[in-house]
Amino acid sequence: MTTLDTPTFAPRPSLLKRTMQRKTMVIGIAVLAVFVLAGALAPWITPFSPSRLSVANRLLAPSGVHWFGTDDFGRDVFTRVVYSARTSLFVGFAVVVFSALVGVTLGLLAGFFRRLDPPISRLLDAMMSFPDILLAISLVAALGPTLVNVIVALGIVYAPRLARIVRASTLVIRELPYVEAARAIGVSTPHIMVMHVLRNITSPILVQGTFIFASAILAEAGLSFLGVGVSPDVPTWGTMISLGRQYMDQAWWIMLFPGLAVVIAVLSLQLVGDGLRDLLDPRFSKDL
Template identity: 40%
Template sequence: MTTSAATTTETPSVSQTKTGIRFWRRLCRNRLVTVGLVIIALQLFTAVFAPWLTTYDPTAQDLAVKELPPGSEGHWLGTDEYGRDMWSRLVYGSRISLLVGISSVVLGLVGGVVLGLLAGYYRWLDGPIMRLVDLMFAFPGILLAMLVIAMLGTRLINVVIAISIWSVPTCARIVRGSVLSLKDREYVQALRSMGAGDGRILFKHLLPNCAAPIIVFATMRMATAILSTSALSFLGLGAQPPTPEWGAMIAAGRDYMWTAPHLTIIPGVAIMLVVFAFNVVGDGLRDALDPHMDVTYES
């Protein structure tokens, strides 16, 4: 009896472990996903340990060494038009990209998930919420962000708010679609018959079952958020000088394309690699979280 009880207790844990192993095997069997995970890990590492990875203040000017090419002594990525070290500015710029990206995606998820749950579960709220979502979709995302920043001002916190508002309608539609497909399932009907409240059904049972598409959306939205942050800074609506932000670095270096092309190439490559990484990881998560992939993998 003791052995049987122990086996019964261990079975769910063993099953979850095997499921996790299969998930990681499916995720990492794509080499592009592995490359993307490495790039994201490197960005996180450089953002967290920026003070220990740099020897120069990213905003300190030294006109005696301005526009040095990459490989120069003491400045292996060169210097900008004010003599500021490009490596230091690139590393500290990754902090801003991650901070704005994560903050805007989290805020967008909160608003989108709440609206999506309400629209999918309550029929009387579906119409008004979806018309609001359609109205938000009527504005191109970047123009909507520019409108918000024009009203609130050019500060990074306002960039976060603008990009998070841009993320809400897509997230709301994704969650609404998942809830509509789940709310009439047998287990939801059983919960209602047992007297479970709407809040418990929504947040304890329906929301966890919507986790897979939300995770995929959040990962791929990080790429959009980082790219949008750089675009707004390039237009002068995001980070302001001398803040080391990748889009602002490209904007400042475009006047030196012929004399010092590294001023735009280096931050441009950084944006390209990070956006690529989040996109391929998002694609990999979508495939790995697809329940039908179990059959394909096992065969």
């Protein structure tokens, strides 16, 4: 009597193991963690105050005392770069939260309710027809150059990106059999939207959120550089670059180090976002 061999399937690796297999994503997470920790522990790891003026030490080149040199007011550039991580990362995270609240809500309403789709879609198209930076400048100019207004303006600018993604996914999910079954047994519409639709589109929302995070940091730096962002009294990477441009020939370090911080932070977020896309969406998964 012959026996049939049943195929054995290896268990799927855990999420942590699959994450560790993506080296670029791990590097991005590690670099981002360094920025977060540096901003959180700024008072304990920086030797000077970010607002301490010392005219006698103005425009000093990088040295053992002032690692990144000093600016035109004698302030330590390394200290200001570290403190700026607090503001820049907070702005990026707050923009992601605000744009997610607005974009996910509009996308769910447009995708689930047919009568709301045309007006919401036209609104999103109108907002996306403007370049991001021009729309952000207009909103900040209208609201005023404060930290909260910058967050609100950038959140409005990036909300349509999430809304379009959520709308497209909702249009597909609302026609699936399990959604029709939930309607047939009398499940409420809000419960269906949250538990059956929103839960199934969290992956693209998370991925897009990391890209919005990176874009918001760049946009905040651009607004501050143009003088329409956060107040110059608040240390941010953009304001440091803006204040250092007039000394670019004789004190290149004032612009170089905050510029490098922006580039490295944005690149790490892009690596994390690309890794999340490959990790959460099987259509983009790569052979390891």
